[in-house]
Amino acid sequence: MKFDIISIFPDFFQSPLACGIVRIAQEKGIIEVHVIDPRSCAPDSKVDDYQFGGGAGMVMKPEPLLRSIRKTVGKNSRLIALTPRGIPFNQNMAKALSSEDHIVIVCGRYKGIDERVITLCKPEEISIGDYVLSGGEAAAFVLIEAITRLLPGALGNRDSAESDSFTTPLLEAPRYTRPNSYRRHTVPAVLRNGNHAHIARYRRKMAIEQTLERRPDLLPYETFTMQDLNILLEVMNGKNSRHKTR
Numbered sequence: 659m660k661f662d663i664i665s666i667f668p669d670f671f672q673s674p675l676a677c678g679i680v681r682i683a684q685e686k687g688i689i690e691v692h693v694i695d696p697r698s699c700a701p702d703s704k705v706d707d708y709q710f711g712g713g714a715g716m717v718m719k720p721e722p723l724l725r726s727i728r729k730t731v732g733k734n735s736r737l738i739a740l741t742p743r744g745i746p747f748n749q750n751m752a753k754a755l756s757s758e759d760h761i762v763i764v765c766g767r768y769k770g771i772d773e774r775v776i777t778l779c780k781p782e783e784i785s786i787g788d789y790v791l792s793g794g795e796a797a798a799f800v801l802i803e804a805i806t807r808l809l810p811g812a813l814g815n816r817d818s819a820e821s822d823s824f825t826t827p828l829l830e831a832p833r834y835t836r837p838n839s840y841r842r843h844t845v846p847a848v849l850r851n852g853n854h855a856h857i858a859r860y861r862r863k864m865a866i867e868q869t870l871e872r873r874p875d876l877l878p879y880e881t882f883t884m885q886d887l888n889i890l891l892e893v894m895n896g897k898n899s900r901h902k903t904r
């Protein structure tokens with residue numbers, strides 16, 4: 659998978675690309691990442707300008723961006739523009755994008771890019787959430803990491819991508835490592851008694867409980883098994899009795 663990032667801040671990407679699974683995926687040849695600075699396509703190095711109609715903030719000029727896009731986009735490329743007005747990014751989009759060969763990501767500044775770039779190139783416009791960033795650079799890395807970790811061979815243990823929150827649409831159960839007792843808080847006994855069926859049920863229960871508490875909108879009722887429904891009842895009864903005690 660090849661990523662081309664079009665950004666006026668190429669330095670931004672140095673350290674995130676040099677860490678963790680994104681670094682390893684590059685070393686293994688699973689991904690290749692290049693950053694193109696539109697300044698290299700601007701004879702006078704001017705990549706932004708005041709907006710017509712007035713208003714604070716600069717807008718990215720069309721010519722340097724269009725030249726950068728033309729230089730990188732081929733027949734089989736997905737072209738993405740990062741902007742707060744885009745479709746909200748999620749795990750399903752990461753999964754769909756992970757089967758592409760070449761992704762070109764245009765990082766807009768917050769005040770945006772000249773609308774004619776959008777009209778002429780028709781990129782998919784993607785946002786990473788309902789808040790404002792000064793530019794798309796941080797968002798570009800979010801996409802790259804979310805996509806890269808889904809590529810075969812990128813994670814040491816395939817299982818750890820499969821059990822992630824949002825792949826199974828439940829939040830994860832709490833995790834523990836050594837020591838067993840830390841400041842008088844001990845690890846739940848069920849996790850240490852070696853009964854794998856009990857452990858699986860406990861984790862499922864905790865996942866359902868966490869999701870009900872924090873993201874009830876995510877609960878996948880339509881795929882719930884009988885056991886899940888029993889767990890859900892248990893969790894809800896537990897909650898009621900906890901509130902009733904006094």
Ligand code: 6GU
Nearest residue numbers: 740741785786787791797
């Ligand atoms: Cl992709 N860009 C900017 N500038 N702000 C954002 C965003 C993107 N996603 C959420 N906020």
